Amino acid sequence: MRSATKFNYLIQETWLGIRRGGWMNWAAISTVAVLLFLLGASLQASWQISHFINQFGNQVEISAYLDTGVDAGTLKPVIQRLGDVASVEAIPKEIAWDQLLKDLGQTEGQNALKQLGGNPLVDELHIKAKSSQVVATLAAKLKKIPGVESVQYVAEAVQQLAQLNRGLNWMSLGITSFLTLAAIAVTTTTIRLIALARSRELEIMQLVGATQSWIYLPFLLQGVVFGTVGALLAWLMIVGCQRFLGQILVGQPELLQILLNQGGSGGQAIVLPLILMGFGSSVGILGSLLGIRTASKTAP
Amino acid sequence: MVQTILRNRSQAPTQAGPSYSIQITNVHKTYTNGTTALSDVNLYVKPGDFLFVTGPSGSGKSTLLKLLYGAERPSSGEILVDSRPVHRLQGDRLALLRRRLGIIFQDYKLLPRRTVSENVGFVLQAQGYGRGEIERRLGPALKMVGLQGKADCFPDQLSGGEQQRVSIARAIVGTPPILLADEPTGNLDPDNSRQILGIFKKLNEAGITILITSHDETLIRAANQPVVQVRDGKLYDPRL
Numbered sequence: 001m002r003s004a005t006k007f008n009y010l011i012q013e014t015w016l017g018i019r020r021g022g023w024m025n026w027a028a029i030s031t032v033a034v035l036l037f038l039l040g041a042s043l044q045a046s047w048q049i050s051h052f053i054n055q056f057g058n059q060v061e062i063s064a065y066l067d068t069g070v071d072a073g074t075l076k077p078v079i080q081r082l083g084d085v086a087s088v089e090a091i092p093k094e095i096a097w098d099q100l101l102k103d104l105g106q107t108e109g110q111n112a113l114k115q116l117g118g119n120p121l122v123d124e125l126h127i128k129a130k131s132s133q134v135v136a137t138l139a140a141k142l143k144k145i146p147g148v149e150s151v152q153y154v155a156e157a158v159q160q161l162a163q164l165n166r167g168l169n170w171m172s173l174g175i176t177s178f179l180t181l182a183a184i185a186v187t188t189t190t191i192r193l194i195a196l197a198r199s200r201e202l203e204i205m206q207l208v209g210a211t212q213s214w215i216y217l218p219f220l221l222q223g224v225v226f227g228t229v230g231a232l233l234a235w236l237m238i239v240g241c242q243r244f245l246g247q248i249l250v251g252q253p254e255l256l257q258i259l260l261n262q263g264g265s266g267g268q269a270i271v272l273p274l275i276l277m278g279f280g281s282s283v284g285i286l287g288s289l290l291g292i293r294t295a296s297k298t299a300p
Numbered sequence: 301m302v303q304t305i306l307r308n309r310s311q312a313p314t315q316a317g318p319s320y321s322i323q324i325t326n327v328h329k330t331y332t333n334g335t336t337a338l339s340d341v342n343l344y345v346k347p348g349d350f351l352f353v354t355g356p357s358g359s360g361k362s363t364l365l366k367l368l369y370g371a372e373r374p375s376s377g378e379i380l381v382d383s384r385p386v387h388r389l390q391g392d393r394l395a396l397l398r399r400r401l402g403i404i405f406q407d408y409k410l411l412p413r414r415t416v417s418e419n420v421g422f423v424l425q426a427q428g429y430g431r432g433e434i435e436r437r438l439g440p441a442l443k444m445v446g447l448q449g450k451a452d453c454f455p456d457q458l459s460g461g462e463q464q465r466v467s468i469a470r471a472i473v474g475t476p477p478i479l480l481a482d483e484p485t486g487n488l489d490p491d492n493s494r495q496i497l498g499i500f501k502k503l504n505e506a507g508i509t510i511l512i513t514s515h516d517e518t519l520i521r522a523a524n525q526p527v528v529q530v531r532d533g534k535l536y537d538p539r540l
Contacts, residue, residue, distance in 0.1 A: 005430040201422075204409055207369065208474070209399035210426035211392045 013218035018225060020197045021190055025226070028183075028190040032230030032283055033237070035179035036276045040238045042172030043275065047268055049165040053158050060086070060129040062139050062153040065122055070147040072123035082141055084134040085127055093121040122149065180283060187226055187287025188294075191219050195295035202295070216292045223288030227280030234280075235273045319383065321347045321478050321509040322368065327377030329363055329533075337363040339533040341377070345511060347477065350504045352520050353513045354538065355530035361513035364530065365482050368511070369401055370394045382478060399427055402471030402508075406483035408463045410455040410470075416442070417451040420470045427474060441473040445499055461492030468499055472508070479503060481512040485519055493519050 018025055064079075066072060072090035079088050097119045101112075127142065129135045139151045195202060205215050322345040329338040337360040345351055355361050366372040367379055370386045379387045382400045389397055410419050420441055421434040429437075442448045445465035455463055464484060471479060481500070485493035497519055504510050514520060520527055529538040 005428065008431075009425065009428075200409070201411055204411065204422065205426040206395070207371075207398060207403050207409075208423040208426050208470075209395045209397070209401075211395045213392075214426065214428060 009214075010218055010221060014221040014225065017194050017198065017218055017222045021194045021222070024190040024193055028187045028226045028284075028287070029230050029233070031179075031183045031186040032226055032280050033233040035176065035183045035283070036231050036234035036280050037237045038172065038179060039176050039279065040234050040272055040276050041241070042168065042176070044238060044242075044268075044272065046165060046169055046172075049161060049168075053162050053165070059154045060132050060135055062127045062129065062135060062142060062151060064125040064127060064142050064145075064148050065150045065152070066124065067147050067149045068122055070123060072125055075125060075145065075147055078145060079125060079127060079142065082138070084130050084138050086130045087128045089126040091124045091126060093119055093123050096121045096124060183230075183283050184287045184290065187223055187284055188290040190226070191222060191288045191291025192294050194222065195219065195291065199295075212296070216296065219292050219295075220285055220288045223284030223286075223291075224281050225284070226287070227282070227284030228277055230284075231273065231276035231280035235276055238272070319347070320344045320380070321349070321382060322511065323378070323380040324364075324367070325378045325380075327367065327374045327379060329360070329367065329372065330375045336533050338367075338374075338530075341533075341535050343528065343535060345509060347509055348504070348507055350500070350510045350523075350525045351512070352523065352525055352527040353511065353530060354515055354517075354520055354527055355513075356515065359530040360533045361515075361530050362482055365403075365480050365511070365513055368480055369398060369403055399474060400476050400478060402468075402474070402476040402479040404464070404467050404471050404479070404481035404484045406486040408455070408467040410463055410466055412455050415452050415454055416447060416458070416466050416469075419455070419466055420473050423470050423474055437473050437475075441469040444472065444502070445469045446495075459492070461488050461495060464488060464492070464496055465499065468496070472503060476508070478509045479511070481510070483514055484512060485514065485516055490518065494522065497523055 021028075064075075066075065072092055076088050076090045079085060100121070127138070129138045135153055139153055142148055142151045202215060322343065324341055324343040327338055327341040328336070330336045341364070343364075353361050353364060363372060367374055368381055368386065370389060374387050377387075378385065381397060384397050386394070386397060411422065414422065417438055421438055424434045424437060438451070439448065442451055445468050447462060447465055447469065450458065450462065455466065458466065464487075468484075471481075479500070484500075485496050488496065493516060500510055500512065501523075527538055529536045
């Protein structure tokens with residue numbers, strides 16, 4: 001009975017406080033929502049890139065493009081004799097051209113053939129290294145073989161992507177820290193203004209013997225509400241953006257689609273809103289505590 | 301009677317002496333701006349006493365009451381209210397002591413957006429009472445001040461005297477043993493003042509210790525109760 005009374009009281013007083021806050025509530029909620037949106041979006045991007053790096057960074061395949069006129073079949077035994085090579089596949093330029101025409105479609109392919117006046121491709125070799133650790137060394141060795149014009153492997157691009165990801169992470173950490181401070185400041189001001197609007201009630205409560213927790217717990221709950229509603233809005237915005245990007249990506253290059261469709265696992269779909277809720281509530285509670293601290297200093 | 305209330309330093313009661321509702325011993329109060337509000341004040345009020353504290357404006361009457369309910373702290377000296385050292389209490393311990401006090405103000409301090417019954421019930425709600433208990437206590441408290449028919453009115457629909465009676469109901473609804481009133485009739489006409497005094501007398505007859513600050517000479521004479529006077533921060537027996 002006693003706990004039911006407390007629960008009713010807390011709900012009632014928290015709601016009353018929110019009503020008194022008026023538009024200031026939205027200032028706090030929207031600041032928290034923007035903070036959490038950026039936090040969530042950068043987390044999501046970081047997860048996607050990390051997932052991509054994990055998926056493709058371990059690939060052991062190297063493509064070697066040969067000089068014009070060099071036959072892939074002649075270089076294949078030379079490469080097979082190199083250490084760290086698991087297998088070699090020769091792709092003659094005719095097969096590569098057929099594949100390209102298939103990818104471009106019938107009309108585009110015919111047009112390309114007309115414009116180029118023949119097959120401009122060179123023979124290539126797909127070499128599989130024994131492990132991902134030796135890919136870079138093997139690629140360097142391949143480059144030195146006469147007849148090999150250039151060498152490409154996914155890990156190279158992935159390394160650059162990882163660097164970009166690190167840069168993005170630092171940038172988002174900076175922005176998130178700044179916005180966290182801003183959100184705490186706005187929540188503190190909102191709670192302080194609500195406390196000011198209810199100063200007479202608070203004064204009477206103190207004079208009639210209400211305990212500190214009884215008086216100020218509803219304010220803490222208001223902070224939690226700001227954080228939770230902000231998190232909900234941020235999550236909805238992130239989901240909306242993902243869907244929007246998903247629609248735009250239809251018909252875009254496959255690599256971009258793969259990159260942006262990473263990290264949508266069931267686990268992360270649950271973890272992200274939980275992180276947003278937790279972080280939002282923490283910001284709300286911290287802001288409320290600071291607001292309460294100022295308000296309670298003027299207590300009788 | 302007043303001699304038993306006002307004592308000098310050497311006559312302060314010993315630990316084994318009679319219990320008092322209020323004990324103020326050698327209290328000095330100087331504000332941070334250097335103003336001395338009270339100087340060497342000694343006052344002892346027994347349970348069930350009815351005492352007026354009078355004196356001109358700015359003499360330290362309100363400071364005396366604030367010290368009793370812990371809104372101010374003495375610069376030195378000791379204050380026991382209901383045997384608890386109010387000058388040392390903080391936070392929840394001070395809150396629990398205030399539940400043993402009913403406090404009435406000159407400006408009523410009612411919540412304008414709450415009805416009479418909500419204003420009175422607010423005290424019990426703040427102390428964590430359930431709806432049933434609040435309902436049970438509301439009726440007798442409003443009946444005591446003659447406002448049972450105005451339970452659903454808002455403060456701005458009431459006269460000054462009625463508003464002060466609401467604040468008395470709010471002060472007594474928690475059944476405190478001690479009632480402190482700071483100029484309770486300061487804003488009221490003589491008729492309403494007499495009504496308020498009548499309520500205080502009834503409460504005192506019921507055993508509540510009452511301490512009222514007032515500079516309303518007519519009211520004090522009509523009350524025919526012990527009086528102490530605050531002058532320049534010191535307590536005096538006005539008859540001396």
